Amino acid sequence: MISNRAIAAHLERIAQAIDLADPDSGRSRTYGAAARRIESSKQDFAALAQARELTGVPGIGPSLARTIGEFVSSGSSRRLDELLQQIPPGAWQLLSVRGLGARTVGRIVRDLGVSDLDSLRAAGSDGRLSQLPGIGSRKVAQILAEIERIAATRGLFSLGHALATAHLEAARLGNIDGVSAVRLAGAARRACETMSGVDLVVAVRDPSRPALAALGGESLVQLDPDELQEPIPVRIRVSAEESLGSALVLATGSDEHIARLTDLARRRGIELDSPQTTFGTEAELYRAVGLDLIPPELREGREEIELARRGQLPRLLEHRDLGCDLHAHSDWSDGQDSIAAMAEAAHRAGLRQLVISDHSQSLAVANGLSPERVAAQRDEIAAQARQWGELSLLHGTESEIRVDGSLDFEPEVLASLDWVVASVHAGLGQSRSAMTERILTAISNPATCAIGHPTGRIVLGREGFDFDHDVVFAAAAETGVALEINSQPGRLDLSADLARRAARAGAVLTVNSDAHAAAQLANTQLGAMIARRAGLTCAQVINAWEWEQIAERRARRLAGA
Known part of the structure; x- marks a missing residue:
């Protein structure tokens, strides 16, 4: 059966195709909005399409229903096929340039005759690109740098x-x-x-x-x-x-x-x-x-x-050793699934503990929680926790590390939580010394349990931000703050090489899913592979420990504040 995610991806591609073919029409909004609604919906849209009941769903008119129905039955749609005939094949390649949306790409193709990355590079180099509204010299420099990144990673x-x-x-x-x-x-x-x-x-x-x-x-x-x-x-x-x-x-x-x-x-x-x-x-x-x-x-x-x-190979961590997941999101912030759905998936997977660690207040783009919403969420987690038998459902946060290194909640809010993973999502362009000091300040906070996706890198998409790894790893080892191997396929952060260096410095690691949907709890299979490549054992990865050890470690840090 076709999933809601697949239907949403098809509609999103139609929205992109409309913007590429006719960037000023605004007609893509209908498809984009429908894609977002379907991806987050609990209804089975493929079943609705087969039962011819789509038009009963708010926001789905006859045209959209026909397109969805065609996709469900054949894997394509007449609407997308028609649009593809109007777009130069190389235009899709331009969407791989970070910072260029489909509408902007459509205007570049239409107004400058750009048809692929090579002609986009030429338009940036000869000054034509900077003449388009909304694209200044700084933006052009970013685009040219992105083209070089894409060229360097092509074929990987x-x-x-x-x-x-x-x-x-x-x-x-x-x-x-x-x-x-x-x-x-x-x-x-x-x-x-x-x-x-x-x-x-x-x-x-x-x-x-x-x-x-x-x-x-x-x-x-x-x-x-x-x-x-x-x-x-x-x-x-x-x-x-x-x-x-x-x-x-x-x-x-x-x-x-x-x-x-x-x-x-x-x-x-x-x-x-x-x-x-x-x-x-x-x-x-x-x-x-x-x-x-x-x-x-x-x-x-x-x-x-x-x-x-010499018979001295370590007994490496295995995926089955990961008894807890300390970093997962729900629909309280930017996750797709409810706390109940996340708990059910964790229970099915045989986890002993799952920490719901939604984003904190300053990350508005991810619907970060205010202190008042944290308190309300605590009540829901407590109510849900009684329903899952051997699974302990715990309350945490992924707190933003502000540019000065402080965390996103007051100490009493942080101390009330079972787990605090501190992460950088904004201000990635700080200098090496400033970013190092920012992370060290977060590590020194007694409420910090772990540093999430420590380098901020995106595999094949973005280099990590610059900081002194060895100084940070030493500080993590000294304080007992864990460093994350984030198992999101696009992150895998820390990398195996950096995880190996961190472990040799005496730091402990944590392998987490960073799941934003119930199915993504399985991400830790990737994280376990990275941990094994780093040569890590159960003693070096806290997810393989008993929760009592983890909780005691946190309590000691808070008590020493």
Whole structure:
């Protein structure tokens, strides 16, 4: 069944197409408003479309109902198809430039004849772009910088994008007769945050069958035909069942890891890339070269082979170790789902604790809570908490770190909460010294439990803000303030490299979903992968601790204020 989110995305794309084709018409508002209403609605719009009951919904007239109905039944609509004929194909590419909305792009295309990123760069460089109303020299500089960022990241894909694609492709391949297993490999299995494509190993019962042998190779896969993302390369390696372990090892490790492994194997008379070398499991291969099984996330050619040789590999955190989620939102701020829906999803997922940590008052764009709304929310959480058995539903906040480093509520409000994650969302352009001091001030506040998405980076979209990582990590270690690995697919912040540095400085980490909808509680699977890539153990990640330990840690800090 088509989801409300998919319907909303289709309507939003129609709204963008209208603005690209006719930027001054204003006709996109109807579709944009409908998209927002449908995405946040609890009604099943696909079911309403199939029952021909859409026109009974406020704001949905006959034209919108017809468009939604066509999309639900066919995956497209006549309205969008007609608009696409009016828009230069390269115009969609321009929407990837941050700071350019569809209406502005429509005017640039219409008035300057711009058709792609290269011609946009030319219009910015020769002064034509700055002549358009509302686009000054500063804006032009930002656009040109964005074009360079896009060029630098072209051909790279995020871990979240890669895993979603791999899941779909694995399901497709697994249904083919003669395929016995499909396994993730490559950079995605190592939890690299960006990569050039997806690698899969397909085990088959009879590799001599032409149809099965032909599965190998590379193809381009579009994750969602209604999205603007470019297709991602999927590389498939076909293996006989009895060689699956060998194929997985060779298709997973970095070049440096495989080179060192190959050298070890040759010393023992084993040629890893020989068709005659067959290991059914990865553990068998590593054992044959004298090593403990190395977790995929560590196979980078650093120190993992020596640790495996000495039997000193750490027991890495696993997703199932994460008993609590300390950063999740509800519809009290900018989340999509109610507290009850978030609690139900957490209960189904087997969590022991869920902290509802909605945004604080100064983040108006996210419907941040005033102190009065915090008090009202506390009552709802207390009422809901009695309904979920072994799940402890707790009350927190994601408090904005103001530009001076102070938090967004008075001390008595912060002290009344079970958990306080402090985050920077505004004023990202501060100098290195100012941002460092801002975060240090927040860490020194005894009410602060954790720093959320500490660098503010967006994977393939925005560099993190500049601050002295080592000084901040040392302060977090000294005070006991946790540093977050934010599991939102677009954030993954801290990165694995920075999380590793933070842990080595003595800081503890926290892996949270930052869920803005019930389904997003599953984000922590990504966060756990990043934690494993960082080499973290349960002792270094507080979500793997008992809540009593976490609460006692907070109480000690507050008592010392």
